[in-house]
Amino acid sequence: MGTTLFYILSAIILVFSVLTVTTKKILRAAVYLLFTLIATAGLYFMLNYNFLAAVQLTVYAGGIVVLIIFSILLTHQINLNLSKIRTSKAIVAAGSALLGAVLVLLTLNKYQFTASNEPAMDASVNSIGRQMLSYGDGGYILPFEVISVLLLAAMIGAIIIAKKDK
Amino acid sequence: MIEGISIYHIITVSTLMFFIGAYGFMSRKNLITMLMAIELMLNAVNINFVAFNKYLHPENMQGHFYSLFIIAIAAAEAAVAIAIIINLYRNMHSIDVEDIDQMKY
Numbered sequence: 001m002g003t004t005l006f007y008i009l010s011a012i013i014l015v016f017s018v019l020t021v022t023t024k025k026i027l028r029a030a031v032y033l034l035f036t037l038i039a040t041a042g043l044y045f046m047l048n049y050n051f052l053a054a055v056q057l058t059v060y061a062g063g064i065v066v067l068i069i070f071s072i073l074l075t076h077q078i079n080l081n082l083s084k085i086r087t088s089k090a091i092v093a094a095g096s097a098l099l100g101a102v103l104v105l106l107t108l109n110k111y112q113f114t115a116s117n118e119p120a121m122d123a124s125v126n127s128i129g130r131q132m133l134s135y136g137d138g139g140y141i142l143p144f145e146v147i148s149v150l151l152l153a154a155m156i157g158a159i160i161i162a163k164k165d166k
Numbered sequence: 167m168i169e170g171i172s173i174y175h176i177i178t179v180s181t182l183m184f185f186i187g188a189y190g191f192m193s194r195k196n197l198i199t200m201l202m203a204i205e206l207m208l209n210a211v212n213i214n215f216v217a218f219n220k221y222l223h224p225e226n227m228q229g230h231f232y233s234l235f236i237i238a239i240a241a242a243e244a245a246v247a248i249a250i251i252i253n254l255y256r257n258m259h260s261i262d263v264e265d266i267d268q269m270k271y
Contacts (some may be wrong), residue, residue: 002168002169002170002171003168003169003170003171006168006171006175010175010179013179013183014179014182014183014186017182017183017186017187017206018186020186020190020202020203020206021186021187021189021190021193021194021199021202021203021206022190026196026198026199029199029202030202033202033205033206036183036206036209037205037209040209040212040213043176043213043216044216046168047168047216047217047220048220049216049220049230052216052230052233052234055234055237056212056237059237059238059240059241060205060209060237060240060241063241064205064240064241064244067244067245067248068198068201068202068244068248070248071198071248071251071252072198074252074255075198075251075252075255075261082194082195082196082199083195083196083262085193085194085195089192089193090193092192093189093192093193094189094193096188096192097185097186097188097189097192098185100185100188101181101182101184101185104181104185105178105181108174108177108178108181109174113173113174113221113222114222115172115173115221115222116221116222116223116224116225118224118225119224119225120220120224120225121224121225121226121227123227123230128227128230131227131231132231132234138226140231143231143235147235147238147239150238150239150242151238151241151242154242154243154245154246155245157246157249158245158246158248158249159249161246161249161250161253162248162249162252162253164256
């Protein structure tokens, strides 16, 4: 059951990833990206990281994809076809991507990972929240605060950049 | 841990996803589609972090927290990138990288 589900999810991820980068219609690319992100959330659910999967669904699938679709609607006619890429450029890009993938896969498959048998840490929202806000050993309060400043800076920056000059 | 699935399966999927994103980044000319390719690559890295965390070090949660922070940074990055793209479109009426060469020379 778990294996079949994993193969289905990976097939969805790979097929829709390829469609995202090759489709001619830009709005369809955004929708295919949405499917990829949802399948990734499914993978997180299978690994028992429920909170991470929920964040993936809300922030990525709910936030970023909507933002991308919004920007497509602001900058394009919806059914505009993307300009065709030159074949030589596509071949060079595909060749280098393929070379990189083969190289990385060969290296990874040669390396012997030793799976740990220690009991998994509790990944409930309660323990995540406690660890995120603890300033003791293994706490993440500093990156948490830095992220909050970063988000504020990004928000102000985005407003200033996109604002119309009067 | 998923029954019957080793870490090699998951990192194979994420590697392929990463290089599909890399292909998209190299071959596309439209800024928004390039942004989508970057999101694909970030997502592949997230899967990697989570898989390593779950399979190799399940007793602590570093990979999980890294993924959370990457998601937050990706959201901030997308917001700023889209603001820049909208501004570019307003000034140049195009969002193809080949038309945007004002700072090239």
